[in-house]
Amino acid sequence: WQLDLTQNRLYTISPGTDRVLKSIQEPIDLYFFYSAKAAQSIPQIQPYGQRVSDFLKELTQRADGKIRLHIIDPKPFSVEEDRAAELGVTGTALDAAGTKFYFGLAGTNSTNGQQAIPFFDPDKQRFLEYDVAKLVYELAHPAKPVVDWLSTLPMTGGYDPQTGQMRQPWVVYSQAQQLFDVHTLQPTATSIAPDVRVLVLVDPKSLPPAAQFAIDQYALRGGHILVFVDPDSQMEAAGNPMASLGGDHASHLEKLLTAWGVGFNPGEVVADRGHALTVAMRQGEPPVEHLGILGLDGSSLSQSDVVTSGLSNVNVETAGYLTPIKGTAVKFEPLIQSSTDAEPMPAHRS
Secondary structure, three states: OOOOOOOOOOOOOOHHHHHHHHOOOOOEEEEEEEOHHHHOOOOOOHHHHHHHHHHHHHHHHHOOOOEEEEEEOOOOOOHHHHHHHHHOOOEEEOOOOOOEEEEEEEEEOOOOOEEEEOOOOHHHHHHHHHHHHHHHHHHHOOOOOEEEEEEOOOOOOEEEOOOOEEEOOOHHHHHHHHHOEEEEOOOOOOOOOOOEEEEEEEOOOOOOHHHHHHHHHHHHOOOEEEEEOOOOOHHHHHHOHHHOOOOOOOOOOHHHHHHOOEEEOOOEEEEEOOOEEEEOOOOOOOOEEEEEEEEEOHHHEOOOOOOOOOOOOEEEEOOOOEEEOOOOOOOOOOOEOOOOOEEEEEHHHO
């Protein structure tokens, strides 16, 4: 038995990580390269080094023999130092003589695949579990799961007719491509392929009935759907200046959401006096409190979910809200929520 008394449950394994460990089919070797003796003279590193070591040992115990952990203290000009470089773990120079300090993790699987965390940054300790679980997942699942992605926003990059230049993909889209085989789904689609693990819908609007039917059929057969709806998409307005005044920048998926037991009003945004930010509306005028532009702190963010537990502040503008529909069995687990001093406000007033 173990008891975690740390403030942020630093030594508690999340359910998501447990699922990753249970999904391992073939043995994985993890190589923790750590200059333990050198770390004794670096007080800001040594406690974190011990925590990483303990965490890796905990994962090994939970993996039912599917993870083999090797803890290595590379000596200068040794075979172990060469092995670290070969696996992608980099050393940091400690002194003018070029003595290297190693604090990284590498992993290999049974098909010669390998992944690495070149160096554990002490400033990113709260992401330790995520980073290691991601490495293990990529080794355990060399064939990336298929994700269908439908977005009315320019998330995938490409040519921008407004500027005449190429635009970069959104960061979240690029990161998704690292973990998944992402396919672009067109609004005219009439079916969802059977190998699609997750369907992502971003700011859906004006979807034809055939596309909505295909999405609903995918949900009914147990498919996982990640939906982002917005009553007043500022990104859409920014990308289309001609339509920014008086245009409809709301997502429209009410028919499907209602069928799934989720209420969403595309004509309303959240006005929250408890989290309203003071912003400058026009040049030359003093800043004013804007009820639709919110600075959400830790009290509004779920501390029990890995998605939001490491966040201290999130700013949102003209955000919508979701409600459970009476009589349905849908279960809500809010990640972000308003204060008690909040109410809906017509989107056109925001």
